[in-house]
Amino acid sequence: MISSLNPLFTTHRSGVIAQQFFASSAAASINSVSSLKIAACSKTKLVDQSPLRQSGNHQLLSSDFNHLQSLKNDYAEEKYISRCEVLKEQAKMMLDQEMEVVNQLELIDDLQRLGLSYHFGDEITSVLSGIYNRKSMNKMRNQWGLYATCLEFRLLRQHGFDVSQEIFDCFKDEKGDFRPSLCEDSKGMLYLYEASYLESENEESNLEMARRFAAKTLKKNLDEKRVDQDLVALVQHALELPLHWRMMRLEARWFIDIYEERSNRNPILLELAKLDFNIVQAAHQNDLTYTLRQEWWRSTCLAEKLTFARDMMVENFFWTVGIISDPQRGNGRRILTKVVALITAIDDIYDCYGTLDELEVFTTAVERWDVNSIDQLPDCMKICFLALYNFVNEMAYDALKEQGVNIIPYLRKSWADLCKAYLQEAKWFFSGEVPTLQQYLNNAWISISAPAFLVHAYFCVDYPINKDHLQYLDNYHKIIRCSAMILRLTNDLGTSPESEVLNVGDVPKSIRCYMKETGACEEKAREHLRFLITEAWKQMEEAQTLDSPFSSTFNGIAVNLARMGLCMYQHGDGHGHQNSEPRDRILSLLFEPICCLA
Template sequence: MSSVEVPLSQSSNPNDTFDVHQPKPSATFSPSIWGDHFLSYASLEVDAELEQHVQELKEEVRSMLTTSPENVSQKWNLIDDIQHLGVSYHFGNEIEEILQKIHKSSYDLDDLYTAALLFRLLRQQGYNVSCDLFNKFKDGDGNFKESLVDDVALTFTMTNLESATFRLSPPLAKAVTHALNQPLRKGLPRVEARYHLSVYQELRESPNETLLTFAKLDFNRLQRVHQKELSEITRWWKDLDVPNKLPFARDRLVEVYFCWSMSVYFQPQYSFARRTSCKVTAVASIIDDLYEYDTDEQLKLFTEAIERWDVSAMDQLPEYMKVCYKALLDVYNEIHEKLLHDGKLYRIHHAREAMKKQVRAHFDEAKLFHQKHIPSLDEYMPLSLVTSGYPLLITTSFVGMEEATINSFDWLSTFPQAVKAASKICRLMDDIVDHKFEQEKEQFISAVNCYMKKYGVTEEEAIIELKRQVHNAWKDINEACLHPTAVPMPLLIRILNFARLMDVVYKCEDGYTNAKGVLKDLIVSTLVEPVAL
């Protein structure tokens, strides 16, 4: 979520309070760029003939995976291609079985490319493979041998990769540049799949046409599922009439769906989870803007209403708050009905408590900000990790997942290291990019100026240190994904995807708030334009 500063009032006297019956001044957020575009997908229907063709291709690819090749490394390359092209979710059991057997066996690899590939495949599957695997490629001083400098698989050293681009073919140089800019581990699955579908044939001497055709058809098939979901959610959002009834808030429903729904889980079986997460996140975004924009007096009313969690609490709220509050209750009632039907009501308790904790933190943070001084880093960070929205959104993401048990939610309630790390990545990356654009505002507060105040360093020094903390937080997430894991791997992948989203959308700007920036092209490529066949 953004920490964009919004004026407290239009009055020339900053101590004036709002009339609770009057609408608030509009913030300066740009309007949505999507209009009614996604409503046009409401009538999409399943093409039975296409479905059959996709299933036939899928079984052909499955057969390739389960058939023993002449060279075992061919199987590893096939797994790599399947993952890059975005269809590994179809073959989870097969891939797991293959990699598990590899992990249990001994292997002596003679070339760096194969060693690096196997290392990555096993590590990203959760197997704690030792880096000693690469010792045979080092000289007596512990450096990689000079003979490997021209080997494009030397992904461990950014310097050599950057220099290697000048000696590579244009397609391969382009792929290396892409990998340097967006490491695979930190990339969003749908975005990376879309990219690799476009370059696969250029990068493979003998491309697997069956796999490529299957991956293209599957991407488009899944895109239609996402389009129809977004069409339904867009209708709900339009009924709320956010631009007119809540003009202080960002109108960013499509961006919400892309960032914190589809990018968190794109697979077909998570449709309810996506729709749930999208609606909760959209309302949470409104609340985020509300707490940055209103007075302590009015925010106290809203905070108390959230604590009561009862429709009668609306009576004490001004009209614009009633719209937000009712939308919140309606969304959670919808979730309640689904969980009641499925016999999983324990989840709604955790979902509500996460929202209450979020709102309490917003209120405490607002009071801190309205003191008109930069708080200490120790005051700011505990609150800002919660107001980043990630503890709430991660909890919400679990609500719609079959893999989540009572123990999974109990684990979440302890604010475990993985969740804390994802929240830190969110908060620090958001604050760093916002600080660059908002620091001229008198009351703007971020981790950057809090760190500068505590340690007496320059802005540049503060940002370098905070980026180092982001780097270390990634290590915590990666460690949490190694076996044995505290909760099932599908749940940890959700947390990983929340962190990935920040690396893709917030690396250079607040891509959520700046609707015409990097996010626009990503949405077009994944949710608008199908892959050419």
């Protein structure tokens, strides 16, 4: 459990989290869409001696295997890849050009938001290092306006440079408040708001003050129509969810359209962004069709035998795209898609199928990693255990063969911890007990499955395996715990009020735990969860920049997993019950290329 989240009921200033953050999650009404398949069931009652079996009411994107396996994307062709390489060289030349510091920062910001920065990692680091190390920077900062100062602060902090929040002191009056005259600068306010989310744990309240001030000002300026027209969409977008919390691939798709409408757009960057998006999409489609053609999911028979479970390989794959979008990481996406599929199936066994006795047997079998422990289980649970057993052993076999490291103990522990957390939730459900919020969260950051996912992700991306890292992996380093906590809390905020408050067919979650313990109303409970999310982000920022032993790649994966939580649960339960918003996001990222003239 994240230690600094322990004083859960301490009076606090909630600050300003994105104005529309999860505003629609309470509604969570599901529209009937023709392309959705619905597996709607109801909780069954105990009849005679039959065990209680629940069901899931899952609404999912249709997984038409035959159609998906026949996908063909023209942007995988050599002519597009060659054109992309030419444009990349031209963009690289821009980064190498001498220009004003503010123009350099704007170029880097555009490259990041357009989804292109992964091509220019070394060049971007070099430019930012030069800016950071320049001896005259302190003098230059005093000459800059709010916009440029905020842009510099955000980009430098994002890339791990130690920049003090005192950089904003020159914009305050003698009382320590931000000067009222700044309110007229909507662009500066927007960039102050975005910069304020690069806040670390144990910092003074400057950035929180900046966030409240900027959010209040931006909302007021929007209401009074005092925001320049070319900024309105950006301001609304930021207030809905800040840039630093957004899933980067989805943000790139959105920003390409915004950038195209800008009067100062660079035609080279625009063409490159569109072309690169489509080429990467083709790579993602190839990974998806490979996963389906491999017949792994069908060969497990989980969809056939676990009729109560979610059969959703496209949705499972979508998670991996949000977490590892780099086209060169296809093997990692393929492996992690299997991990998400197994997590989903096992989650449904604990939530929707197993009796308490059966779940205890299943948990023990995973802890012992013993196929002889499953004899008393129903066939579907035996098959699920064996699918997990075979997958983990195969992954460990490849690691031992290729790198000489036995990773079975680490994979086993992650699954055992997950199943024990699932079992605890099942015990609460069957007993009717509602735990305290602290008791719930002590278990729930594991039951959200983030630690298990990230352990597997580490072995997919860190090559060769660094044995010095394994103890931090085994103990779930702070960056893993923070990512897991954010995913858990966003998941709980995305739960519909009908299911959450009335406890229909689900374990009690954080909203209900807090309401029962404190007597708070639902909105106050949601406000408290938003506060905890902000605190966990601060801790993750510090863990990423100061004390994480892992590679920047793995740190980025942990952060991206938290971002995916915000993406998937921003408008309700985007994983288990898809309404049109998450469905449209999946279609736009995986199946709909951007129109290009080239």
